Amino acid sequence: MNFRFLGLAWLLTTASPALLPGAAPAAFAQQKQPITLEDIWQKGTFAAKSVPGFNWMRDGRYYSSLSKDGDLLQNDVTTGQPVQTLVAAQDLKLPGQAQPLPVDGYSFNADETNILFSTATEPIYRRSSKATFFVYDRATKKLTPLSQAPGKQLYATFSPDGKRVAFVRDNNLFVTDLATMQETAVTTDGAQNRIINGGTDWVYEEEFEFAQGFQWSPDSRQLAFYTFDETEVPEYNMQEWGPLYPKDYRYKYPKAGEKNSIVRISTYDVAARKTVPMDVGPEKDQYIPRILWTQTPNVLSIRRMNRLQNKLEILHANAQTGQSQVVLTDTDPAYVEVNDDLRYLAGGKEFLYTSEKDGYRHLYLHSMDGKLVRQLTKGSWEITSIDGFDEKKGLVYFTSAEASPLERHLYRVSLKGKGKIRLSEAGRGTDVVNLSPDTRYFLNYHSEAGLPQVVSLRSGQDGKLVKVLEDNAALRQKLTQVDLGKLEFISFRTAAGVQLNGWMIKPANFDANKKYPVLMHVYGGPGSQTVKDDAGGGTAFTNYLWHQLLAQNGYIVVSVDGRGTGARGSRFKKSTYANLGGLETVDQGEGAKYLATLPYVDKSRIGIWGWSFGGYMTALALTKNADLFKMGISVAPVTNWRYYDTVYTERFLKTPQENSAGYDDNSPVQHADKLRGKLLLVHGTGDDNVHFQNSVAFVEALVKANKDFQTLYYPNRNHGIYGGNTRLHLYRQMTDFVLKNL
Known part of the structure; x- marks a missing residue:
């Protein structure tokens, strides 16, 4: 059925007499x-139209982006205009190649002297992908493959000091020393549909919403990583149609009531090349939905849940010995939800956590031993995300549905639980924000039902407009x-x-x-x-x-x-x-x-x-x-x-x-x-x-x-x-x- 014709026919048969055949030509012009x-x-x-979320640079006045020609640019956040070319596309040529790499992603090390470029990225599931990575030294303009071994890499990540890169290949975790480009295998037992190191299995990726299963410690000396033993998880088989004989695609998928992967957490000392297993408890019939290095040396935060997910525990583990202790327990008659709102504060004395324990998701400040310092927000409304934190001023930025369950707006409150203010402009609608790490600016994506979004740059201090970046006027x-x-x-x-x-x-x-x-x-x-x-x-x-x-x-x-x-x-x-x-x-x-x-x-x-x-x-x-x-x-x-x-x-x-x-x-x-x-x-x-x-x-x-x-x-x-x-x-x-x- 030609729906274009049908839509016009319906308009003609239901329109007012002024629009029916025989009406003045001017009437049709207004139709x-x-x-x-x-x-x-x-x-x-x-x-x-939109504005991609800024890849904020160290100096919060700038963000980086790839141009249509493949140049990596540094842009002024207040104007959106390039101020310099960080890497020209023509510098991304390998020896013997006439054309530069078709780059599809990049990331900087901490001081922005080295860059990881990815190319030929292949999606796997919802949040996972594999690619071929290259390291680019901005001083020497040298482009080097991250690995000489066959096979694409997953989740390549600089260490905080920029001296190493960790990545996953074929279900094993590796570390490359950038000074020597020597590659070291952290694990060697990875195997398809059996053992996964440094990544997650299908169900963690889908339901706990992360795929990279390793993290560098703040001092760059250690890696904390997941190991999934999915040997006993039943396989699901899908047929891929097309060839004369359809191909089977088999992967581990735990259906309700069936066996899950056994999940372990370990730390790896890079210098000593020593792996230490963390004490996470009984392993079976439990989940480890998050790990996070704290601001205290050698202390790894591990979140553990029972299989029914009505009990969540925060463990603090000694990365050198593996010993752990429960510092906070959150329970619910139904279930406890997992999110990324846990934040450890500088100085190693306190952490922020959100909980629904008073009936609505709110923000709480705890000491490192888990004791409640104070509840920072309260009321018959929900926090939906923590968006940033100003360490120097002790200010937490968060989005909530305080105005209405139908709306979302940006707010800020102090660690004293005082001075809560709304940074989003007055009025209805929904604001989605992308806050710079130093909270100096934020991108604000504002929309209302039935109206295209307006993207603006705003001050993190007071929410005032700096510049409208896209208003979708056309x-x-x-x-x-x-x-x-x-x-x-x-x-x-x-x-x-x-x-x-x-x-x-x-x-x-x-x-x-x-x-x-x-x-x-x-x-x-x-x-x-x-x-x-x-x-x-x-x-x-x-x-x-x-x-x-x-x-x-x-x-x-x-x-x-x-x-x-x-x-x-x-x-x-x-x-x-x-x-x-x-x-x-x-x-x-x-x-x-x-x-x-x-x-x-x-x-x-x-x-x-x-x-x-x-x-x-x-x-x-x-x-x-x-x-x-x-x-x-x-x-x-x-x-x-x-x-x-x-x-x-x-x-x-x-x-x-x-x-x-x-x-x-x-x-x-x-x-x-x-x-x-x-x-x-x-x-x-x-x-x-x-x-x-x-x-x-x-x-x-x-x-x-x-x-x-x-x-x-x-x-x-x-x-x-x-x-x-x-x-x-x-x-x-x-x-x-x-x-x-x-």
Whole structure:
């Protein structure tokens, strides 16, 4: 179906008489243009401009960047203009090569005299990649391969003194001395699908959100590193389609209730070439989600969690002996979340930590023995991140949802818990910041729902504007020429007395006397939010445009954040604990019931769609709430939590052995016989995260129940289902499905 033609036809048949055939030519000149699928996913017509997060230099007045020609530049942060060329592209030639290296990444040593350049980077999973690295000496202009051994390297990192580089290759950890370029193997037992040194396994990378598994000590004398023994973790096998005989891809993936990797932490003394194992406890059925060198010599901070993740301990370990002691314990009846907010202060006497122990995530100051010094922030609102710290003045910079669960803004407070101020400008919306290490400046990415972001440079002292770097004025002007409906926030109370937030997009020519079909968009996973006062980035903004495209064609689009979502405190978020999908499905149903009461909604034509956890919610909505939804599109859904990984699933459901009902009661597979509406089920066969197995199981149950449905699978595509024309094709199928069935 040609959607460009359909959009215009719909406009003509519903427009006012002044716009119908026979009207004056001037009227047509004022007609706004429809959005097309090609605009969104092929032409980039409405792509917002941004400013990459600054690679701040030692002197906070400057940042570095690569030019289009491959030169490495030093730029003035206040003007954005280059002030000097640090490395010319022509200096990045290897002997015998006519062309410079096609550089795709770089990092400086501490005094910025040496640079690590990467080339031919290959992504592995969500946060991991491998590349070929080169060391460049700015004084001599000499370019040297980091390693002469075959194979690409991962996570190459300068030591703080700039004398060495540590990296991973073939699951082993290495150190190269830059004075001699001699390479030393820290470990030698690494093996595919067995032992990983210096990196993480799949589930740590995905769920604890880091891939590099080693850190230099502040004095550069030692490395602390992870070792994963994943020998007993079951393998998952995916087929890669294309050749005459499809290839198998096998990797270790611990599904809920199955064995995890055994994780060990060690330190390596570079001069002595001595490895010391740290005492992390029983090893089995526990996690080590973070390690961090403190500001005290030879003291390594290790965070340890039990398998159910309702107990987190901070250990301080002696890097020379391996002996450790617990200095702080944080517990929760449901689960404790892991983040990067732990900060050790200069002088080695105190550390900052965030906790939800009073019902909201707040900031606490502790002495090195773990004793509470004071709580720095307090109130019925959440800190969402620590963004920087001014050691000299004792000031902590953080982002919070204090103004509203729908907003995010930058604040600052002293270590005394006094003088908290908002640095973001007054007004609504969301601010995302990139603070310079010396807190002198910060990049501020400000957006509001339905409006492209404005990127500005601001003073870290008072938040005052220094310079607008990108205002997306051209895009804002372009959007005024498009037939856009207004996005408005809504709120309603459920039958259980719970106040829920949502947003609604109505057609631009909305008529309150007409009845409109509604498509609901859902994600709904623990701590997530689709209802925020921001433009969103990437997929979020393209989905906004797609929702506007549907509004052009006579649909109202709505999203509701139910119980379990974020920024409203621990009790609201963790109310879904051990019964994932239960209350969330109820609340999406309550959203549909609320919409059905609105005089301009056709209650017989309410649909729902979502991706990943949202795909799971869609499948549940169409089965457990079959009387409320006429159709749904479920993309890359979990359909049985027994198929998903240990860390995420057990955090919210416990293990299947302990809570079988929590896994089965809200599995769409168990409710397939209740399906009544039209279903489109979409999945990528190369999804390493939510396995294609989930959709296979749901299809099997639907066939057994003799239910009609449509499926759409994308060969070798991962969880994001993209590449080439994939997104355009996918959203064309989704659009057609909505038009035909809603």
